Amino acid sequence: MPVSSGCRQPTVSFGPLPFAVLLLAAFVLRASTFGDPNVGGDETFYQTVGIAMHHGAVPYVDVWDRKPWGLFFLYYLITGISTKPIAYQLVATAFAATTAFVIGRIALLWTNRQGAVLAGLTYLVFLTPFQGYGGQSPVFYNLFIALAVLLALRATPTLRKGLVPASSHLAMLLAGIAITIKTTAFFEAAFVGLWCSSVLLGSPRSRRPPGLTVAVWALTGAAPFLLIAAIYALAGDWAVYWNAMITSNFAKTTNWPSSAIRFAIMFSRLAPLLVVAVLALPEMPDRSRRFMLLWLLAAFIGVASTPHFFMHYALPFLVPLSVASAAFLGRKWIGPFALAAISWLALSGSQVLDFAHARRSRAAFAELSQAIRTHDDGGPLFVFDGPHQLYTMTGTAFPTPLVFTAHLGDLKEKDVSTLSTLGEVKRVLAMRPSTIIAAPRPRQGPPNLETDNIVRAYFHAHCKLVARVSAPDWLNENTVDVWANCRKPPAPGARKP
Structure with missing residues (x-):
């Protein structure tokens, strides 16, 4: 049974075999896209910019967009290996499988191995109806957020003792890297920082000024973004960088009737997973449930912060929803049946085998x-x-x-x-x-x-x-x-x- 802290260390093995299962599932669900040069307009653009960067193109100066620099740098690294579409598609598959594995590791803090594996599989299945079958940016930055959350949860018992483990600093850095891949990851990154800060500030046994630690965490999380901004400023391109990252986001108008329709469609596709998550929440330890509800809120704010509600905007929400579902999916026979049912709803009419x-x-x-x-x-x-x-x-x-x-x-x-x-x-x-x-x-x-x-x-x-x-x-x-x-x-x- 989970201990009262709600953040126990896993007592069962969750290593190579679960990862192999999740990696195989990721390959099966995404194999039909491999080698396709036109999976979606967004990711083909990221790949195009990544290739151009090898020929001297500078994002925002030579090719303009409002996506953060880290996303283009990631595609720069991938296209340095190969410019063929299958290169980024295989890397995205590895990221998706690893994110699913980390989801399982988080869920294992309060559920059994079955629930952990099925939570990871749930994430992989629901990537498809939300256009996460290729290289959309959340497929990459979800991993950094999931790792930051796992490290924050594991650091929580130590923080309650007034001690600051090195893993908490790594969590902030990973959360900061996620922001350089997609700006809306800021809300989940801020949640990770606020959670750790609240735990440390609430400890009566802190051995060092907690305010200083919180400041270091904030600087660590902001460091990747600040470094990129400084490089553009020193190169004399601050105005174009500021426009791409900040002002252009406010200049784009929103068609509210269309957004409302897309939100309704998004919600209807999320509904099966939402039901399972709601059924699972009462089975979680109190502190873990509080953490999950706050994480879900932060992820939802991230989705709502860009109210165009295209389907792939829901991809970050899938990580906490999958984790939240784990306790229900861990039930001996109800869990596999529930996964089969929601998978059928998610994949019905999809092109998984096309x-x-x-x-x-x-x-x-x-x-x-x-x-x-x-x-x-x-x-x-x-x-x-x-x-x-x-x-x-x-x-x-x-x-x-x-x-x-x-x-x-x-x-x-x-x-x-x-x-x-x-x-x-x-x-x-x-x-x-x-x-x-x-x-x-x-x-x-x-x-x-x-x-x-x-x-x-x-x-x-x-x-x-x-x-x-x-x-x-x-x-x-x-x-x-x-x-x-x-x-x-x-x-x-x-x-x-």
Whole structure:
């Protein structure tokens, strides 16, 4: 039985065999995505930036986005091993499996081995309906938060004695690293720091000034972000960095009716796991239950802090929910039955076994890349409304820092960076691109008609439609047009497309 502290050390083995089971499950659930060059727009962008960094590109300066630098650095490291999509997909699989293992280690502080393993499996299963089957940023930073939580919980009994174990400092550092991968991890990171601080400050036996320790923890957690910020400031790029990290987040507008609909869908998909977590909470020791409720609150605040409620925004919430479910999943036969039921609900209608999808995607991108290379006449490639990874797949330079196509064609992203969106589009068109990539109709919603209209007018006047390819990702079937020969004078009597 758990001790009253609610933070006992595991008394059963949870080593290589459980990890092997979780790693195998992660491979099975994600194998159909391996090698797909177009799993999702976000992660292919991160990979594109990671590759570009090997050629000297500086995030925010040469390629703009609001994601933290640590995420791009992680993809920089991965693409240093291989630029093939399967490289980041395998690394993401390893991160997912390791996160599931850490979830089990946390759960083992108050439940049995079955509950711990099934909690890890629950996390892996629920990644799929929330678009965590590839390399979305939470797939990576969830591991750092889970490790920070595990270390904080293990440090709790020692902190209650007024002592400060080294593991508490490591917890703060890991939480700080998570913030450099996704800014919204701040709320869970702050929770880890506040929990340890409250335990230490509440100890009557502290042997050193607790306020000093809390200050050291705060500095340790902030250190990764402060170091990156200092590098940009010393390089003279503070303004663009501040814009990317802070002001651009407030400049982006929110469509509240759409957000409300997405939130309802998100909640409905979370409902089976929420039910199991609620059933499990009464079985937890009091202090552990209090910790779990506070962690769930911090994770929810992180989700709600960006109220667009796209499905992958719920990925950080899966970690505490899976941990919270462990006590119920640890019941002898009810636990496996519950996991089977919620897994069926989570995976019903998914593409877990659709191995043909990746083959179609690879063929589509081979066709697109070939069309671009065949008609290259020396001018820039301009991906206005299409897959941004075509830049690196064809070995062409970015004509603008606004590489992520939503920054060019989505009205919500208009002028959120330090650059004028319309001004950048006009500047690129003045460079006389040789090839323009666009969809037959605007894909962004709502579209930025200022930029969309002038680009379409340009390629209809100067270019020829040389390819139309169906390029599927894991959410949509997209049609991509290749407009080329833009620098050649039209043949006498030629009819416009």
